[in-house]
Amino acid sequence: MNRLANPFAPRRALPEKTRQIKAWVCELCNLDDAVVVSVTELACRDEDCPDIETVIGIMRPGEKIEIIRVHKEVAEVTREDVIGAGGNSN
Numbered sequence: 001m002n003r004l005a006n007p008f009a010p011r012r013a014l015p016e017k018t019r020q021i022k023a024w025v026c027e028l029c030n031l032d033d034a035v036v037v038s039v040t041e042l043a044c045r046d047e048d049c050p051d052i053e054t055v056i057g058i059m060r061p062g063e064k065i066e067i068i069r070v071h072k073e074v075a076e077v078t079r080e081d082v083i084g085a086g087g088n089s090n
Contacts, residue, residue, distance in 0.1 A: 014074050024079045025056055025068070035060050041074045056082070 022037045031037065036059040044053040049071040056068040070081045 017074055017077070021054070021056065021074070021077055021082065024082045025058065028079075028082060029058065031058070031060075039074065044071065056085075 018039045021039045025031070025037050026035070036057075038057040038059070040055045040057070041052055042055050044051060049069075052073045054070040054072060054074050054077050056070070058066040058068070060066075068082065068085045070077050070085050072081060
């Protein structure tokens with residue numbers, strides 16, 4: 001059977017690193033428990049970014065989703081990357 005690869009599917013599961021990134025976002029943005037944070041590794045099609053980027057979604061109840069993009073794979077994201085990408089808004 002010939003299966004097409006989903007370019008938006010995560011390349012690999014990294015639950016510990018994903019939890020760490022979520023913790024950084026919650027700390028830096030001073031988020032409460034009602035806010036959902038998602039971390040996804042996606043294929044990037046923009047000319048100015050690498051093949052893979054990490055997309056962080058901040059979903060506050062009743063508000064539009066805030067997106068933070070880090071032009072690195074999940075495994076390579078640092079706290080400083082989250083700060084530099086806009087993850088320090090209060």
